Amino acid sequence: MPNSKLQAKEIRFMSRPRGGPSPENVAVVTVDLPDLQPGEVLVRNSFFSIDPYMRGRMNEGKSYILPFALGKALDGAAVGQVVQSRDAGFPPSAWVLSFCGWRDYFVAQASQLRVIDATQAPPSAYLGVLGATGLTAWVGLNDVAKIKQNETVFISAAAGAVGSVACQLAKLRGCQVVASAGSAAKVAFLKNQLQVDCAFNYRESDPLRQLEIAAPDGLHVYFDNTAGPQLEAALACMRNHGRIVMCGAISSYNAPAPGPQNLHQVIIRRLRLxxxxxxxxxxxxxxxxxEMVPLLRAGKVLHQETVLHGIEKAPGAFISLLQPGDAHIGKLVIQV
Amino acid sequence: MPNSKLQAKEIRFMSRPRGGPSPENVAVVTVDLPDLQPGEVLVRNSFFSIDPYMRGRMNEGKSYILPFALGKALDGAAVGQVVQSRDAGFPPSAWVLSFCGWRDYFVAQASQLRVIDATQAPPSAYLGVLGATGLTAWVGLNDVAKIKQNETVFISAAAGAVGSVACQLAKLRGCQVVASAGSAAKVAFLKNQLQVDCAFNYRESDPLRQLEIAAPDGLHVYFDNTAGPQLEAALACMRNHGRIVMCGAISSYNAPAPGPQNLHQVIIRRLRLxxxxxxxxxxxxxxxxxEMVPLLRAGKVLHQETVLHGIEKAPGAFISLLQPGDAHIGKLVIQV
Structure with missing residues (x-):
């Protein structure tokens, strides 16, 4: 049982990558945990989340969120259980969601934690289909794109964490879903597990040609997780007054890439991006x-995740996640 | 007085340009006008409009509007007076707006004409500040960008037909207006006549640096008439939740150009394009x-136009209008 002498392992950010991140950018470090003060809670993480957006935080400079600080643990969403507590709202063994990152044990202010209901769904689902990932897909389709029944929706990185939820929600809304991913296994997953209407491997075929075949009457909505050539292809296939949810740009996270040559289609087709x-x-x-909890409990939404075991796996998994053709399907989490 | 033997001059589209249009793409042709049938009207044009969007119609292929047909007169907005009429709604000497293009006389169905009130404003104003040009600026600011008082609005091609109206309307709405154009004379016009808050020559200074100086707290709205480097600079200076009205892309009408390298700012800053x-x-x-007629009559909005005399001037004026640093200020019209 941990006490004031407890040690914790954390993945610490050591240097800012140029281009793709590499193992030398981080270090696995053991630290002493402090004694609990009033209002503090000791948590043992069970799962933490590996997300593409973290690449942006590795860069210096102003953005929507502070860059990762050098010499500190990488932040990120995690779920775990309370071990010791000096806050009445967080009793021992309660499941909590936090954003304190890539660590096994940590001490946090109670205000940094949120209790989750592990009787409703497996705890790791609160990182994925029931977490910020799922909310991103849900808000993108409902509040940003405002999808309607019978519309044709293209989703890139569709076998990823956000994409795989977006595909399922769009199908449940009665849309026709065209999905892309970067490997044969992912395309098979999209067709067989998520039952999208059409799925293609963007690395082995021309996205423009694939979209023309899959959506001869054009796209009402594009849920963009990649930017790059797939955005350019989608712009060429949008219907008038189509909507593009700009959610991710994984094709350019490691290195800036030219924008689409056909951005003037936004005018010609009166698109909203x-x-x-x-x-x-x-x-x-x-x-x-x-909406989501009942869907998940009824088996109408699949909670797809790839679980890797051991905190040391995190850096390699993150590096891989940013590569075209990465093998992880669904939400990528580390089981601590 | 013209009758059934009347001849008319028209500017006919002869070949599709590759890159910038050239005089050989058109021909000035004299044609016989037909006798008036019931419901038809003979119109003598006084002014017709030269617009950048026409370049797009010179290309083949599907777009929001049919491409110009080879061997036919170039279409476009014009104002003129009824000479003979076989429709009671269009008595002789009535002023009418039409879209029958670059001709001096023409016969049209009454349904192709709209009577304008030349007692309210000079007839050519119905091509500019009171026409589709002015409506574009008004809708762009009000309905698309939804500008609010005290916001900072950047307008490119600001001395052009749409831009010059947009600058004035944004000022009247209490916005701070940053304006760009491609010549010293245009910058002087923007500062002295339109009294924008800041104007710069995008060809002689770095747009990004200029925007950083003019709008240190960032842009709420960008009214984009150019695309290209000015769009890239604006993306780097938008405030969170900023809006970009994609109205024109004159920098790329003659030749496709790469899109902005920093389109991911749309995500980071949650922009709407x-x-x-x-x-x-x-x-x-x-x-x-x-709204506009009273503003114009009260002298609160300036109807800025460049008038060239003679139908033969139209092709050269159009070619010039698409060049960086073109000298025309405000709406460009041909007086027939």
Whole structure:
């Protein structure tokens, strides 16, 4: 049982990558945990989340969120259980969601934690389909794109954490879903597990040609997780007054890439492109959970995740996640 | 007085340009006009409009509007007077707006004409500040960008037809206006006549640096008439939740250009980019005129136009209009 002499392991950010991150950018470090003060809680993480957006925080400079500080543990969403507590709202063994990052044990202010209901769903689902990931997909389709029944929706990085939820929600709304991913296994997952209407491997075929075949009448909505050539292809296939949810740009996280040559299609087709950061939409969490929890419990939404075991796996998994053709399907989490 | 043997001059589209249009792409042709049939009207044009969007119609292929047909007169907005009429709604000497293009005389169905009130404003104003041009600026600011008092608005091609109206309307709404253009004379016009808060020559200084100086707290709205480097600079200076009206892309009409390298700012800053074609907004014309006519008559909005005399001037003026640093200020019209 941990006490004041407890040690914790954390993954510490040591240097800012140029281009793709590499193992030398981080270090696994053992630290002493402090004694609990009033209002503090000791948590043992069970799972933490590996997310593409973290690449942006590795860069210096002003952004929507502070850059990762050098010499500190990498932040990120995690779920775990209370071990010791000096706050009445967080009794021992309660499951909590936190954003204190890539650690096994940590001490936090109670205000940094949120209790989750592990009787409703597996705890790791609160990082994925019931967490910020799922909320991103839900808000993007409902509040930003405002999808309607029978519309044709293209989703890139569709086998990823956000994409795999977006595919399922769009299908449940009665949309026709065209999905892309970067490996044959992911395409098979999209077709067989998520039962999208059409899925293609963007690395082995021309996205423009694939979209023309899959959506001969054009796209009402594009849920963009990649930017790059798939955005350019989608712009060429949008219907008039189509909507593009700008959610991710994984094709350019490691290195800046030219923008689409055909951005003038935004004028010609009177498109709306809108940027989405889930942090703006946290007030929608109750409405989101009210819909998602029953869907998940009824088996109408699949909670797809790839679980890797051991905190030391995190850096390699993150590096891989940013590569085209990465093998992880669904939400990527580390089991501590 | 013209009769059934009347001849008319028209500017006919002869070949599709590759890159910038050249004089050989058109021909000035004399044609016989037909006898008037019931419901037809003979019009003598006084002014016709030269617009950058026409470059797009010179290309083949599907777009929001049919491409110009080879061997036919170039279409475009014009104002003129009824000479002979076989429709009671269009008595001789009535002023009419039409879209029958670059001709001196023409015969049209009455349904192709709209009577304008030349007692309210000079007839050519119905091509500019009171026409589709002005409506574009008004809809872009009000309905698309939804500008609010005290916001900072950047307008490119600001000395052009749409830009010069947008600058004035944004000032009247209590916005701070940053304006760009491609010559010293235009910058002087923006500062002295339109009294914008800041104007710069995008060809002689770095747009990004200029925007950083002019709007240190960032841009709420960018009214984009150019795309290209000015769009890239604006993306780098937008405030969170800023709006970009995608109205024109004159920097790329003659040749495709790469898109902005920093389009991911749309996500980071949660921007909304929205394409605008005035044809979607013609139902707003009454509300627009109800506001604009009094403003114009009270001298609160300047009707800035460059008038060239003689139908033969049209091709050269159009070619020039698409060049960086073109000298025309405000709406460009040909007086027939």
């Amino acid at each position: 809108q940027g989405l950061l889930v942090a703006d939409h946290l007030h929608r969490m109750p409405a989101f959970l009210a | 929205q394409g605008l074609l005035v044809a979607d907004h013609l139902h707003r014309m009454p509300a627009f005129l109800a």
